[in-house]
């Protein structure tokens with residue numbers, strides 16, 4: 001495995017996560033306006049993160065095809081404009097992406113704009129949630145991990161993109177770590193019933209990869225599924241720098257990337273990884289199931 005130089009993280013980055021309340025009865029336009037207002041009210045952030053499928057509803061399977069959008073849609077033009085006007089990097093959360101033709105595949109695609117409103121990266125969710133229902137039935141899985149450099153006047157950091165259920169698969173984060181990720185952004189639509197998993201797995205991904213983790217969840221309810229909230233910003237020690245409750249809110253924290261780089265130098269656990277671990281005793285990377 002080729003490992004990127006970890007010194008790609010430096011400086012200070014102020015990040016905000018916008019925890020959005022979902023309500024099945026609200027129109028898409030009303031929700032977009034609310035999100036624009038929430039983002040416009042944030043001060044001092046370099047990077048703002050929105051949740052997974054905040055427009056469509058993470059569990060609104062029946063309406064996904066109807067509400068799906070293409071990368072050229074007006075909604076994304078508005079998100080790009082928001083990033084440009086507010087001069088923030090904007091992880092606009094994820095969207096149900098489709099191509100122009102009606103029968104196209106759909107993907108759960110995350111979108112990152114830079115602070116001039118340019119589209120910097122897209123990431124198609126790799127691990128689909130729902131077992132034999134929901135995402136595996138309706139959408140196509142991505143197959144490319146994405147790590148992208150985020151650069152501002154005061155910071156530079158390679159940033160890994162992942163979505164919700166991906167958080168349960170540590171090998172994805174190991175892969176992004178090898179590609180230099182020192183910050184992981186995790187938009188989600190994670191239910192209340194498993195919110196302790198959400199909180200613990202975010203801290204675990206931070207500690208084991210010596211990286212910051214920004215988890216931005218939905219709250220409210222979607223097709224009778226109570227959504228968990230508890231968005232959090234975690235440092236590489238697993239310390240929660242900011243955490244929401246279940247209300248619609250913005251959380252914000254300053255990420256000190258110089259301290260992270262120093263921690264990685266003085267406690268260099270990542271260099272002790274054994275790449276031969278999967279070939280030991282003939283096991284493959286896929287765990288036993290049922």
Ligand SMILES: NC(=O)CCC(=O)C(=O)O
Nearest residue numbers: 058129164165189191194
């Ligand atoms: N939208 C999701 O990926 C939900 C994931 C989830 O509920 C879980 O991992 O638990």
